[in-house]
Amino acid sequence: MEALGILGLFLFFLLGLFLLNIVTSIWAYRDSIRKGNSKEYALIVLIGTLFFPLIGLIVYLFIRNS
Template sequence: MSDPGLSFFFIPLIIILTIFILNIITSIWAYRDSQRRGNSKEYGLLILFGTLFFPVIGLIIYLIIRQD
């Protein structure tokens, strides 16, 4: 038999892990995009940590300030 308590525990865990992995992927993308656009490594690391610790706001700010 299936224990309903286990599904109550694992579904939020899977959602949290998915959000965490997406956060890491978008932070790495922002860092690589910054490097590809010719910015310094220090600026890229600032972008990486900004998007890693402030995922939504950091990504929105990066998309606004990046050079086109």
């Protein structure tokens, strides 16, 4: 019974990370559009942050102001 609680907590944590990934990817896409980049560039940012969440977000934060 205790294992079920630990599993539930683990799944809840994974769901939170997944939702955080979605939110940060949408933010990066909208921020890219707001900064005047093309929709194609913003789509590449969106895909990059979706598939490589941490590295993609760090790279975007470095290149967003250049």
